[in-house]
Amino acid sequence: GENVEQHPSTLSVQEGDSAVIKCTYSDSASNYFPWYKQELGKRPQLIIDIRSNVGEKKDQRIAVTLNKTAKHFSLHITETQPEDSAVYFCAASTGTASKLTFGTGTRLQVTL
């Protein structure tokens, strides 16, 4: 089955700096890659997703890049703010409405 690895496990950046989180996947059939943000005690919330027919997608301060050949994808957050502090999970699946395999999460801390 699919295996998703995520790095780093923790990331501390100063407010205004950029943050990058990287994930690799094992199943070449995977074609849908969402990113979820989870604040303490709350539900995972979708923040951005990308399908295999695009290499990059951007939504304001958040962008995701995908390299299908290397089987890795990354989340980029620019101009970080304290409210960006949370745990971020990458995931992969063979279809949008199919089961997701999640990475182990990255705890992002944005300091003032």
Next chain:
Amino acid sequence: DTGVSQNPRHKITKRGQNVTFRCDPISEHNRLYWYRQTLGQGPEFLTYFQNEAQLEKSRLLSDRFSAERPKGSFSTLEIQRTEQGDSAMYLCASSGTNNSPLHFGNGTRLTVT
């Protein structure tokens, strides 16, 4: 709130007891998923339904676990003879027919003492 609703939010039970959780998906969504999340880990897939049909079950879902979605709307997840290792957050998610992403509920946190 028209999001995914889960009840109860918290459940504390003694080892050996049975527990049942409920999930109400977003009303127009026909797919419903159960995931389990332990501290410091990502959600792990347990099972999913399309309408009332249970289409896939993870090997993580032992014989003590059973899920139902009798009318294709809400779903229940029952754990029989609970063990301390069952302590986790149980998350429900739903998605629609138009290839929409998964939307999660707030989860039910189970503590087995």
